[in-house]
Amino acid sequence: MARTFLLRQPTPMPGWGLSFGVMALMLSVIVALPLSVLLWRGFIDFGAGAMWEVVNRPRVWSALGLSFRAAFVASLFNLVFGVLLAWVLVRYRFPGKRIIDAMIDLPFALPTAVAGIALTAIYAPNGVFGSAIQSTFGIRVAYTEWGIWIALIFVGLPFVVRTVQPVIEEIDRETEEASATLGASRLRTLVRIVLPMLAPGALTGFALALARSVGEYGSVIFIAGNLPNVTEIAPLLIVIRLEEFDYDGAVAIAIAMLTISFTLLLAINLIQIWSRRRMGAV
């Protein structure tokens, strides 16, 4: 029976059948089954070779490249800014700090379509920032890759902050003091002692932001311009294929995206495990 197979130890705790049953049923119907259907459609019905032919075209490569490149740029920005922001929010005291802290989660709470049209309104050539940036730097933000970066920075902003904040709170002040008593300047202490301690948490936040930004759709399509080969992101290309009723094409691009994403996440996870092992438990 599944019960004896799954249970390691017998326990008097009630509700195993009900809780495991509800969990397994919903997990299967909502997540596992649909994902299996996608993989079945791709690898069995359509075939790996056929999928490769669909993906191996300039327009698809350009869309995939754009999605991953922009997500990487935005997450990198969020990595740096997020660590700085977390530091300022934990270590410094200033008026309005708690409200600012609460505001960080706005991108989690604000629907992506709302963020999309709002960012477009600001960065469009006639928008507040858009016109100022164009006249000062000669850069068009909306309807170019810059716009995609802005949208993805917005979407991924909270991740690094929220993973690094608890780590900073738990830093033992004596470690920083030890560095100072050994003659290290404050800058050296921050770079050599504090940053390495924040690295695993920051990397987790970076991975989460990256995973979110690669697949982001709602906040990007309004500001992106959506020009094939230039500002067309991979998720949009899937939508276009679906609108053309080219299901195989959509499946192939979706599987390509998932493959690249999971490879990246796996790599980041391995780096994590490696650095955790080096630093020991806790």
Added chain:
Amino acid sequence: MTHIPHNRWRPATTEPALVRWALIVLCLAMLAILLVAPLMVVFDEALRRGWAFALASLSEPDAQAAIRLTLLVAALTVPLNAVFGIAAAWAVTKFDWRGKAWVITLIDLPFSISPVVAGLLFVLMFGANSALGAWLVAQGFPIVFAVPGIVLATLFITFPFVARELIPVMLEQGRAEEEAALTLGASGWRTFLTVTLPNIRWALLYGVLLCNARAMGEFGAVAVVSGKIRGQTTTMPLMIEMFYNEYLSVAAFTMAGVLALLAFVTLTLKTALEWRYADQLAASHRH
């Protein structure tokens, strides 16, 4: 004797005041540009022609239908996800079994999948081109391009929210209190309702809050499965897109304003929970 001025000394664990203030100002400026400005512009654009005009756009039949549909979708998905979250957290934290790590990974999976791909999953499963989908359409119960598809896609997208919130909290609380209740003769349900639930209620509310915000705001996954039939399968975020593409700027931003207010309420409640019940939420939310 050399005299060393006192003012050279400074604490070892902080940066010079000038650096501190420079960093604070930099952060505030960035947040003003990145977060506050988009929020302001929503209301600015919505009220461009005054309150009356903005409110009138909301009372249009299509807009009303979109609001009703969004409320309906949230009313269906949030309770289902809450039930799933409680069941999953109970199974994961109260029992030891093999394969637990895999199940937790599977629960988190929707977070790393593009909403568009999420929508695609249900189109493939229930679309007219699949055997199951064709049969369902023949029975007069279409799923894709209809409300059930929207609910399923939203369920997928919001799937991890409640479980993710409850699992760390219940892990931290351990099993001792439930075991005590059982030894005192309480039934399983009684133990859950009188011992477990009071301990996890704020974490549950927290998860439900985030789940609801995402359910009402989901765009990509819903866009793929809805078919965007005006007045029938158009949720609020999809309505925003339609208004926007039809150059009905005030209508689009007014609808966006309503969702922005929802986000504001969500953030306020969430922050209130974090301040008041920090001890009963997952460790990562205590600051």
Added chain:
Amino acid sequence: MNIDIEEIAKQFGTTAALHPVSLAIPSGTLVALLGPSGSGKTTLLRILGGLEFPSTGRVLFDGADATGLTVQDRRAGFVFQSYALFRHMNVFENIAYGLRARPSKTRPPGAEISRRVNKLLDLIRLPDIGARFPSQLSGGQRQRVALARALAIEPRMLLLDEPFGALDAKVRKELRQGLRDIHDATGLTTVFVTHDQEEAMELADLVVVMSGSGSGGRIEQIGKPEDIRARPNSDFVREFISA
């Protein structure tokens, strides 16, 4: 190096941590700051190390005012209660840290740094652990590495905050002798904080008994262990050393 503490007091906000205290420490002495929690002994040690700034009073090193000297310039070898080893660096890198942090003009070349680190590893009798990370060490080994790291900067004095606090009784005994040996070998003026009267009496040349009260910690008696044992100057000292 002689250390003179002149009327040092410390307030944290409205709470007094240290009542004005004065103390003269002759060069090369091994001093114990002994007292219950709240007696300001750690605060006094941190003021010596430059980690806190006194509210009033002065600290003199060999007669020169060192009150305003930054932590970095003080060259005090400080061993923390938690040891505060850098978790992401191995033992070798931990010990070399202070030498590498020096400005390039006074920084020894790489070969010289390794020579000195290896010498310190020999001194603490752990010659083979350079490549290990702090998480792979026992409590006693960590304490000795922290000591070696503090000695690497060629400190002018050695300051230790409850150096044996986190160790079990057997290791504690061993390491006591280890500290005594290192003190005798280096001749450094050494100040350590403890709440264990036996430890203070057994190890120190000079014991400073401190007590705490609402108006902050204060010094009750200063003297050699045998003098304090023979002639406690107050009920507090008598009770505390017999505990």
